[in-house]
Amino acid sequence: MVAFLGKRLLLFVSSYLAxxxxxxxxxxxxxxxxxxxxIDKWAKPALFVDHVQWYSSIxxxxxxxxxxxxxxxxxxxxxxxxxxxxxxxxxxxxxEEVERLQEKxxxxxxxxxxxxxxxxxxxxxxxxxxNRYGTSVWSDRLSQSDVIVGVLDTGxxxxxxxxxxxxxxxxxxxxxxxxxxxxxxxxxxxxxxIIGARVFYRGYEAASGKINERDEYxxxxxxxxxxxxTAATVAGSAVHGANLFGYAYxxxxxxxxxxxxxxxxxxxxxGCFSSDILSAVDQAVADGVNVLSIxxxxxxxxxxxxSLAVAAFGAMEKGVFISCSAGNGGPDPVSxxxxxxxxxxxxxxxxxxxxxxxxxxxxxxxxxxxxLYRGRRTLSTQKQYPIIYPGSNSSSPxxxxxxxxxxxxxxxVAGKIVICDRGISPRVQKxxxxxxxxxxxxILSNTAVNGEELVADSHLLPAVAVGExxxxxxxxxxxxxxxxxATLLFLGTKVGIKPSPVVxxxxxxxxxxLSLEILKPDVVAxxxxxxxxxTGDTGPSSLPTDPRRTRFNILSGxxxxxxxxxxxxxxxKARHPxxxxxxxxSALMTTAYVHDNTFHPLKDASTGVPSTPYDHGAGHINPxxxxxxGLIYDIGAQDYFEFLCAQGLTPSQLTAFAKFSNRKxxxxxxxxxxxxxxxxxxxxxxxxxxxxxxxxxTVTNVGPPNSNYHVAVSPFRxxxxxxxxxxxxxxxxxxxxxxKVTFKTRSRQTAPEFGHxxxxxxxxxxxxxxxxxxxxxx
Ligand SMILES: *[C@@H]1O[C@H](CO)[C@@H](O)[C@H](O)[C@H]1NC(C)=O
Ligand SMILES: *[C@@H]1O[C@H](CO)[C@@H](O)[C@H](O)[C@H]1NC(C)=O
Ligand SMILES: *[C@@H]1O[C@H](CO)[C@@H](O)[C@H](O)[C@H]1NC(C)=O
Ligand SMILES: *[C@@H]1O[C@H](CO)[C@@H](O)[C@H](O)[C@H]1NC(C)=O
Numbered sequence: 001m002v003a004f005l006g007k008r009l010l011l012f013v014s015s016y017l018a019x020x021x022x023x024x025x026x027x028x029x030x031x032x033x034x035x036x037x038x039i040d041k042w043a044k045p046a047l048f049v050d051h052v053q054w055y056s057s058i059x060x061x062x063x064x065x066x067x068x069x070x071x072x073x074x075x076x077x078x079x080x081x082x083x084x085x086x087x088x089x090x091x092x093x094x095x096e097e098v099e100r101l102q103e104k105x106x107x108x109x110x111x112x113x114x115x116x117x118x119x120x121x122x123x124x125x126x127x128x129x130x131n132r133y134g135t136s137v138w139s140d141r142l143s144q145s146d147v148i149v150g151v152l153d154t155g156x157x158x159x160x161x162x163x164x165x166x167x168x169x170x171x172x173x174x175x176x177x178x179x180x181x182x183x184x185x186x187x188x189x190x191x192x193x194i195i196g197a198r199v200f201y202r203g204y205e206a207a208s209g210k211i212n213e214r215d216e217y218x219x220x221x222x223x224x225x226x227x228x229x230t231a232a233t234v235a236g237s238a239v240h241g242a243n244l245f246g247y248a249y250x251x252x253x254x255x256x257x258x259x260x261x262x263x264x265x266x267x268x269x270x271g272c273f274s275s276d277i278l279s280a281v282d283q284a285v286a287d288g289v290n291v292l293s294i295x296x297x298x299x300x301x302x303x304x305x306x307s308l309a310v311a312a313f314g315a316m317e318k319g320v321f322i323s324c325s326a327g328n329g330g331p332d333p334v335s336x337x338x339x340x341x342x343x344x345x346x347x348x349x350x351x352x353x354x355x356x357x358x359x360x361x362x363x364x365x366x367x368x369x370x371x372l373y374r375g376r377r378t379l380s381t382q383k384q385y386p387i388i389y390p391g392s393n394s395s396s397p398x399x400x401x402x403x404x405x406x407x408x409x410x411x412x413v414a415g416k417i418v419i420c421d422r423g424i425s426p427r428v429q430k431x432x433x434x435x436x437x438x439x440x441x442x443i444l445s446n447t448a449v450n451g452e453e454l455v456a457d458s459h460l461l462p463a464v465a466v467g468e469x470x471x472x473x474x475x476x477x478x479x480x481x482x483x484x485x486a487t488l489l490f491l492g493t494k495v496g497i498k499p500s501p502v503v504x505x506x507x508x509x510x511x512x513x514l515s516l517e518i519l520k521p522d523v524v525a526x527x528x529x530x531x532x533x534x535t536g537d538t539g540p541s542s543l544p545t546d547p548r549r550t551r552f553n554i555l556s557g558x559x560x561x562x563x564x565x566x567x568x569x570x571x572x573k574a575r576h577p578x579x580x581x582x583x584x585x586s587a588l589m590t591t592a593y594v595h596d597n598t599f600h601p602l603k604d605a606s607t608g609v610p611s612t613p614y615d616h617g618a619g620h621i622n623p624x625x626x627x628x629x630g631l632i633y634d635i636g637a638q639d640y641f642e643f644l645c646a647q648g649l650t651p652s653q654l655t656a657f658a659k660f661s662n663r664k665x666x667x668x669x670x671x672x673x674x675x676x677x678x679x680x681x682x683x684x685x686x687x688x689x690x691x692x693x694x695x696x697x698t699v700t701n702v703g704p705p706n707s708n709y710h711v712a713v714s715p716f717r718x719x720x721x722x723x724x725x726x727x728x729x730x731x732x733x734x735x736x737x738x739x740k741v742t743f744k745t746r747s748r749q750t751a752p753e754f755g756h757x758x759x760x761x762x763x764x765x766x767x768x769x770x771x772x773x774x775x776x777x778x
Contacts, residue, residue, distance in 0.1 A: 152284075330504070359466065
C-alpha cells in the first residue's frame with residue numbers, strides 16, 4: 001500500500017529540496033560557477049545588432065571588473081548562448097554578479113548549474129530482447145524514415161551493427177543539424193541511420209576542468225555504453241543472431257527500426273550538466289528532431305527552477321515529443337523525477353523473458369533464481385561446494401553480508417559459494433569482491449527492499465540472483481547445517497514467464513509531489529533485462545577489471561524503458577504526422593493495459609501485490625493499440641501555461657515559460673486538474689466543506705467519423721462519480737466533444753482511491769486512470 005503524504009508534507013519536502021539547492025550554491029567568494037540565465041528575447045534594446053551582442057553586454061555590465069580594457073575574459077564568461085527551445089545564456093559568475101544580474105532589464109530567471117544522473121542500475125546482463133509487439137507496428141517503414149529522434153546521453157558506438165544504414169533512404173529534408181567530429185569520430189561515422197552527432201561539454205569543463213582526451217573521447221564516441229544502448233533501443237536496425245556469450249540467440253532491433261538517430265552527447269565521466277543538457281535540447285529543436293529521448297534526471301524542486309523542464313516546455317511548443325525516465329528511486333513513494341505534464345514520464349516493468357538458474361542445495365532441494373553467467377569457471381554439476389553467509393542470520397544486512405569491498409576474509413570464503421545481500425554496492429562489484437577473496441561462486445540474495453524482483457547480471461564468476469524468500473531459505477539452511485553445501489546450474493533463456501509484466505521494484509513511484517492533480521509516471525515500459533547494442537570500449541559489467549568485449553549488453557533501469565517509449569512515439573509520429581506531443585502521449589496512455597499475462601491486475605515486484613497508478617501510471621504501453629486510439633486528449637502550449645497559472649506560480653516564476661510576450665494567464669482553469677490530461681486526479685482540499693469537485697475534459701475523434709461512445713466508471717468507496725454527458729456521438733474526424741466529471745464525497749478516505757473512466761465504442765476503449773485524493777483536514 002502506498003503511504004499517503006499530505007500536501008503540507010509535500011510542500012515541506014519541496015521547500016527542503018529548494019533549500020538544500022540554495023545552500024550548496026551559496027559561495028559568495030570570487031570563485032565562479034555556471035549559471036543558466038533566461039533572458040526575454042523580445043526585450044532587446046534596438047541599439048544592439050543581435051542577441052549575442054546584447055547578452056554579452058549584460059554579462060559585462062555585472063562582472064566584477066567592468067572597466068577592464070581587454071574584454072576577452074568577459075566573453076569567456078559566456079559558455080553557451082541558447083536560441084530555440086530556450087532563450088538566454090550559460091555563464092560563469094560569482095554570487096555577487098548573479099545578484100546584480102537578476103536586476104538587469106530582460107533577465108527572467110537564473111538557474112544554478114545542476115548535475116543530472118543516468119537512470120541505469122549499472123548492472124548488465126547477457127541476453128536477447130525480442131519483439132513482443134508483432135510486426136504490424138513496423139508496416140510503414142517509409143514514413144518512419146522521416147522521423148528523427150535525438151538521444152541525450154553518453155554518445156554512440158557507430159560500428160555497432162544496430163546502426164547499419166544499408167536499408168535506409170536519403171536523410172530527411174527537414175534535418176538541419178551536423179555531424180561533429182573529434183577523437184575517433186569522423187564524418188564517415190555518421191550515415192543514413194546516425195544522421196548527425198553532437199557534443200556538449202562546456203558546462204562540464206567549466207565545473208570539472210578540461211576533459212583529458214587520453215581518458216575520455218571528447219567526441220560523439222561512446223565510452224560508457226549507455227548511450228549506444230538507449231539509441232539502439234529507440235531505433236536500432238534489425239540485427240539477426242544478436243547474442244551475448246552464446247546466450248539467447250535472436251534478432252535485436254529498436255522500437256522504430258526505420259527512424260533516424262542523432263546522439264547529443266551530454267554525459268561525461270563526471271556526470272551530465274544542466275547547461276550542457278539545455279544547450280543540447282535547444283540545438284536539437286533547431287536541428288529539426290521530432291522526438292527527444294532523455295534517460296537522465298536530477299533533483300526537481302519546482303517546475304520553474306528545473307532548467308530541463310523549462311527547455312522541454314520550449315521543445316513542446318515547437319512540436320517535439322519528449323520522453324524521460326521516471327528515475328530508479330523506487331519502491332519509495334514520491335521518488336519521481338521529470339514530472340512536468342508536457343514530458344512523458346516512463347517507469348519500468350519486466351518482460352516475459354527470464355534466464356533461470358538453479359541453486360541445488362546439499363539436501364537435494366532445488367531453488368530457482370536467475371543468471372546470465374557463462375564462462376570458463378563453471379561449477380561441477382556433480383560436486384557440492386561449501387556455502388557460507390558472511391552476515392549474521394538476523395534480517396538486517398551488515399557490510400560483510402553485503403560483500404562490500406574489503407569485508408570478506410579470504411580464509412573463510414576460499415573455495416566456497418558465498419551468499420551476498422543485494423544493496424549499497426553495485427551487484428557486479430559484489431561478485432568481483434567474492435572472486436578476489438577466492439570464492440568459487442555467489443548467491444546474490446534480495447532483501448525486503450527488492451522483494452522477489454530478479455535482475456540478472458554478467459558477473460565475472462558463477463553467480464545466481466535469488467528473491468528474498470529463497471534467500472532466507474538458503475540462509476536458514478546455512479545457519480542450521482555446518483556442512484551446508486550447494487552447486488549452481490545455469491539453464492539459459494526461458495520465455496513466456498508468468499506473471500509479466502510486473503512493475504520493477506526500482507522504478508520511481510508517485511505521487512507527483514509538484515502537483516497531485518497530474519498523475520505520474522505516465523506509463524511503464526520494458527526496463528528490466530533489456531538487450532541492445534554496446535560500446536566496444538567497456539566490458540558488459542562496466543567494471544574496469546572486466547576484460548570482456550561484447551557487441552550487445554543487457555541493462556536494467558528506467559533509462560531502458562524511456563527509449564522504448566521514444567521509439568514507439570516515433571512510430572506514432574510517422575503514422576500521424578499532424579499529432580501534437582500531447583496527442584501522442586494521450587494515445588500511449590489511454591490504450592495502455594493494466595493486466596498481466598495471467599489476466600490479473602499488474603503487480604508490484606517489491607511487494608507482490610497489485611500495483612497502483614502511483615506505480616504504473618496509466619499502465620503498460622500497447623504500441624499497436626496506440627496507433628489507433630479512437631479518441632485523444634489534446635493539449636496545446638497555452639493550456640500547459642494555464643495549468644501553471646492555476647498552480648499559483650508568481651508572475652516572475654511564470655516568465656520562465658512565457659517566452660513570447662503574448663503568453664498570459666487567461667484564467668481558463670478553475671483548478672489545475674482541469675488540464676486536459678488523459679488521467680483524472682481530483683484533489684479535495686483540507687477544507688472539509690468542499691465535498692463536490694467538477695473537472696472538465698475534451699476529446700478529439702481520431703477514429704471513424706461516425707462513432708458513438710458511452711462511458712463506464714469504476715466504483716469508488718469515498719465518492720460518487722457522475723459524467724455528463726454519458727454518451728458522446730461524433731459525426732466527423734477531428735471533431736471535439738467535451739464532458740464534465742463530478743466527484744461527490746461520500747466519506748473522506750485517508751488514502752487515495754484509484755479507479756478508471758473509460759469511453760467505449762464498437763471499436764475502441766479509451767481508458768483514463770482516476771486518482772481521488774482527500775487532503776487531511778487541518
Ligand atoms: C564553496 O566553497 C568551498 C570552500 O572554498 C568549496 O569547498 C565548495 O566546493 C564551494 N561550493 C560551491 C558550490 O562552489
Ligand atoms: C548491413 O546490413 C546488410 C543487410 O541489410 C548486410 O549485408 C551488411 O553486411 C551489413 N553491414 C555490416 C557492417 O554489418
Ligand atoms: C539464527 O541462528 C541461530 C543459531 O545459529 C538459530 O538458532 C536460529 O534459528 C537462526 N535463525 C534463522 C532465522 O535462521
Ligand atoms: C448518442 O446516440 C445514442 C444512440 O444513438 C443516443 O441514445 C444518445 O442520446 C446520443 N447522445 C447524445 C449526447 O446525443
